[in-house]
Amino acid sequence: xxxxxxxxxxxVKRVDVDKTGDFIRYDESKCDGCGLCTKVxxxxxxSLKEGKARLAPRYQELCLECAACWEICPMEAIDFSYPAGxxxxxxxxx
Amino acid sequence: xxKWDVVVVGAGPGGSYAAKTAAELGLKTIxxxxxRRPGDKNSSGCGLGQxxxxxxxxxxxxxxxxxxxxxxxxxxxxxxxxxxRLRYRCGTTGSDLCANRWPHGMDGISIYRRDLDPFxxxxxxxAGAELRTSTLVSDVIMENGQVKGVRTEKGxxxxxxxxxxxxxxxxxxxxxxxxxxxWGGGCTLVPQLDFSADPExxxxxxxxAEWVWFGALYGAYQVNFRxxxxxxxxxxxxxxxxxxxxxxxKKVLQFPAFQAMCRAIEAKxxxxxxxxxxxxxxxxKTYTGGMMLVGDAAGFPCPLEAEGIWHALTxxxxxxxxxxxxxxKGDASEKALAEYERRxxxxxxxxxxxxxxxxxxxxxxxxxxxxxMARQIQLLLEFSMLHPFSVVFDWGDAHIDxxxxxxxxxxxxxxxxxDFGRTYLAPLARGIWPKNVKRILLSVxxxxxxxxxxxxxxxLRLMAKLSKSLAPxxxxxxxxxxxxxxxxxxxxxxxxxx
Numbered sequence: 115x116x117x118x119x120x121x122x123x124x125x126v127k128r129v130d131v132d133k134t135g136d137f138i139r140y141d142e143s144k145c146d147g148c149g150l151c152t153k154v155x156x157x158x159x160x161s162l163k164e165g166k167a168r169l170a171p172r173y174q175e176l177c178l179e180c181a182a183c184w185e186i187c188p189m190e191a192i193d194f195s196y197p198a199g200x201x202x203x204x205x206x207x208x
Numbered sequence: 209x210x211k212w213d214v215v216v217v218g219a220g221p222g223g224s225y226a227a228k229t230a231a232e233l234g235l236k237t238i239x240x241x242x243x244r245r246p247g248d249k250n251s252s253g254c255g256l257g258q259x260x261x262x263x264x265x266x267x268x269x270x271x272x273x274x275x276x277x278x279x280x281x282x283x284x285x286x287x288x289x290x291x292x293r294l295r296y297r298c299g300t301t302g303s304d305l306c307a308n309r310w311p312h313g314m315d316g317i318s319i320y321r322r323d324l325d326p327f328x329x330x331x332x333x334x335a336g337a338e339l340r341t342s343t344l345v346s347d348v349i350m351e352n353g354q355v356k357g358v359r360t361e362k363g364x365x366x367x368x369x370x371x372x373x374x375x376x377x378x379x380x381x382x383x384x385x386x387x388x389x390x391w392g393g394g395c396t397l398v399p400q401l402d403f404s405a406d407p408e409x410x411x412x413x414x415x416x417a418e419w420v421w422f423g424a425l426y427g428a429y430q431v432n433f434r435x436x437x438x439x440x441x442x443x444x445x446x447x448x449x450x451x452x453x454x455x456x457x458k459k460v461l462q463f464p465a466f467q468a469m470c471r472a473i474e475a476k477x478x479x480x481x482x483x484x485x486x487x488x489x490x491x492x493k494t495y496t497g498g499m500m501l502v503g504d505a506a507g508f509p510c511p512l513e514a515e516g517i518w519h520a521l522t523x524x525x526x527x528x529x530x531x532x533x534x535x536x537k538g539d540a541s542e543k544a545l546a547e548y549e550r551r552x553x554x555x556x557x558x559x560x561x562x563x564x565x566x567x568x569x570x571x572x573x574x575x576x577x578x579x580x581m582a583r584q585i586q587l588l589l590e591f592s593m594l595h596p597f598s599v600v601f602d603w604g605d606a607h608i609d610x611x612x613x614x615x616x617x618x619x620x621x622x623x624x625x626x627d628f629g630r631t632y633l634a635p636l637a638r639g640i641w642p643k644n645v646k647r648i649l650l651s652v653x654x655x656x657x658x659x660x661x662x663x664x665x666x667x668l669r670l671m672a673k674l675s676k677s678l679a680p681x682x683x684x685x686x687x688x689x690x691x692x693x694x695x696x697x698x699x700x701x702x703x704x705x706x
Contacts, residue, residue, distance in 0.1 A: 120461075122454050125401075125480040129244070135361075154397060154445060156453045156482050179249070180482035181378045182397045182453070185390050186445045194378065198361060200244045200342030207276075207402040207436060207479045208251030208321040 123157055123176060127204045134174045134197030138183070142166055144191035151192060154182040167191070179203050212236050214531050215358055215368035216337075217345045217381050219246040219329045222503030222520030223374030227332035227339075229528035230372075235535065237337040238366065239329075240358075242344040247325030251400055251481035252517065253431055253440060254324070255280060255418060257316040258309070259518060259556070268317070271327065276320035276433045278410075282417040286465060287585055287592075290424040294465035295585075296592045299417065318418065318431050324517075345375070348384045354497030354541065355385050370531040370540050371499040374524060377484035379505035387496050394488040394507070396514070397445050399453035402438040402479040409473040410435070421460050424582040428460045436478060442485060442514070444572070453482055487514045489565040494549055497542035500527040508557065511564035522557045563691050566635045573632050580628070587625055590618045638697060643688040645681040676700050 147165040152158075156178055159170045170176070179202055184194035196202070214230040216223045219241035227239040243249040260268045271277060284299040302314035333339050349357040349365055357367035358381070373381035377395060382388050410432065419430035421439070428441040441456040443449065460466055469475070484504075491507040494500060502508070503520030510519065530548040534540045552558055573580060592598055593614040602610040646668060653667055654660045662670070672682040680686070680696045 120401075120458065120477055122480045125477060127479070148447075150447065150449060153449050153451070154453065156399060156480070158452075178480075178482045180397060181484055182445060182482065184378065185395050185397070185484060186447075186449065187390075188447065190389060195346060195380065196242055196344055199242045199344040204243070204248050205251050205479070205481055206322055207433075207438065208247070208254070208400075208481055 126178065127206060128202060129204055130201040131175050134201045137195045137197050138169060138173060138177070139193040140167070140169050141191045144189045146189050148188065150186045150188070151183040154186050156180070209367060212238050212366060212368040213535055214370050214372060214528065215366050216240070216372045216374055217358060218374035218376060219339060220250055220325060220374060220376065220503065220520065221328050221517045222524040223372070224325070224328035224332045225521040226372045226374060226502055226524035226528045227337040228335045229525045230531060231332060231335035231337040233528065233532040235532055239332060239337055239339055240343045240345050241329070241339065241341045244342050245326055246329040247321045250321040250325055251483050252321060253429060253515065254320060255316055255318050255431060255515065256517060257515065258312065258314060260316065261310045261312045263518070264521060271317060271319060271324070274319060274323040274327065276323045276435070278318050278432050278434050279416040280316040280318055280418050281314065282415065284417050284419045286419065286421050287588060288421060288423040288463050288465070289585060290582055292463050294463065295589050318433050320433055346380060348381055348499070350385065355499040369535045372502060372524070372527050372531065373499055373505050374502045374520070375505050377486050377504045379501065381499065382501055382505055385496055385499060388492065391486055393444065393446050394486060395445050396442040396485045396487045397453060397482060398440050398442040398485050399457050399482045400438045400440040401457045401477060402436060402481070403470070403475040404436045404478040405473040405475040407435045413469065413472045421463065421466065422585065423459070423463070424585040425578050426456065426459045428457065437475070444487070485509060485514055485516070487511070487568065489568045490561050494552070495542065495545040497545070498540050500530065500545060500548045502527045510560055512567040519557055522555065523552055526552050526555060563639050566638060570632055570636065583624070583628065587621070590614070590621060594618065638694070639691045641689050642681040642686050642692060645678070676703060
């Protein structure tokens with residue numbers, strides 16, 4: 115049985131990715147290294163290094179704007195706003 | 209400085225319907241959308257159910273002609289075991305009762321948000337509300353602890369008598385006004401994978417139906433549109449989260465029956481989305497001084513199946529009407545806006561949430577617990593073999609012997625499921641209307657020796673005395689057509705202890 119092949123990151127449309135601004139702010143001093151943010155992100159934008167979470171430097175190009183990392187962080191170390199109006203993900207078949 | 213009567217943050221269904229209602233009531237209204245157009249940022253299950261025909265019939269009528277619409281006349285459930293094998297497929301279109309309840313019976317529609325959201329926003333604009341797109345509202349303006357307006361990301365202020373926050377699950381307005389921070393366990397994350405498909409082949413293979421895949425280890429809903437569908441799989445965002453969202457939807461793609469369906473309708477993966485969806489036992493506080501929350505921002509989605517669009521429209525309408533009432537009194541203080549909560553609680557929206565915790569507890573402990581789910585699927589499969597059609601299908605022996613063998617097997621398994629029934633299914637009994645409990649008791653009464661001869665009222669009084677579980681339903685002061693209030697059960701249980 116042939117498997118359905120998928121490249122999830124190619125299945126997202128975006129506009130003006132260079133104009134989104136910085137919409138995830140992360141306070142490393144609050145992070146306790148639990149790693150939950152690394153598990154809920156669809157596109158692996160969070161990683162753990164030396165007991166602290168790290169956000170991919172060019173997250174704006176891949177972030178789905180779901181805000182799961184903000185919701186799950188028990189230390190409230192992640193502050194999520196949204197990309198600038200009219201930029202970022204465009205959902206065509208939501 | 210220009211001042212507005214009502215500022216609405218968000219042009220999803222809740223925001224647009226609030227703006228439409230406010231404008232129709234003669235209020236000077238503006239509403240904001242962060243996308244280039246409404247719908248740009250939204251994804252959901254997108255099913256509009258039967259009660260839309262009762263509450264928003266003109267909208268339902270108008271939506272029928274939009275490109276992505278597929279009618280929903282049936283739901284099809286697919287049960288898949290732990291080896292990914294399709295074991296049982298059943299469906300329903302409802303009974304005669306459903307056919308007669310609303311003008312369109314069980315029929316609903318599925319519609320992509322790129323069709324629905326702009327349509328609803330347009331209704332608000334036609335009613336006289338001003339829409340600003342590509343505008344992110346990033347802060348509230350507070351004075352003396354009360355919301356007095358909002359500020360856009362560029363710093364532009366918009367002052368208003370009343371702010372209606374329809375800015376979704378992450379509600380910046382709720383956070384910035386200090387109403388709450390994150391949901392802390394009550395919110396789900398829903399990854400969705402959309403597929404394109406051949407519309408005519410979908411008509412032939414899928415029909416006008418929603419599909420659900422219940423796997424022993426994972427499951428997903430399948431919402432079918434005119435030229436495609438999406439599958440979605442949600443889970444509560446909690447500390448035991450252990451799976452990448454993309455992997456959750458990928459698992460359904462491994463079901464051979466799902467792959468066969470994809471081949472038959474020429475389905476191709478088209479878009480991936482993920483969104484937060486509050487799925488709460490009950491909504492938290494929905495108002496503060498100068499501001500009301502509607503839709504997902506308020507945590508209104510249905511506690512049984514997390515539908516939220518009807519809830520968004522209903523709460524948007526009530527919030528706008530409350531805003532008009534508050535403005536006419538010249539008082540939008542927190543005390544005055546408590547009226548919003550009184551009104552939504554008295555509406556069909558409030559009724560929806562009277563029986564919330566029992567439903568959420570059931571899901572929490574079963575569908576989203578793989579071990580319990582595997583057992584539940586096993587139980588459903590055993591039950592399915594007692595179904596008359598299944599008995600016909602089993603010609604392994606004389607049919608009546610096959611039936612008895614299946615019954616015996618089910619009885620063997622019963623002790624394993626007793627705990628499950630007591631813990632997860634029994635609490636749902638609170639939802640049975642007292643008048644139906646009475647009818648069940650009175651229908652068995654004639655078959656009970658001696659007691660069967662008692663007058664109905666004497667019999668029911670005796671039952672209430674004999675059984676503390678039945679007593680709450682038989683209390684004569686209780687509403688006959690609503691779940692028995694939780695306190696009445698608690699009082700009855702406390703009585704038993706004494």
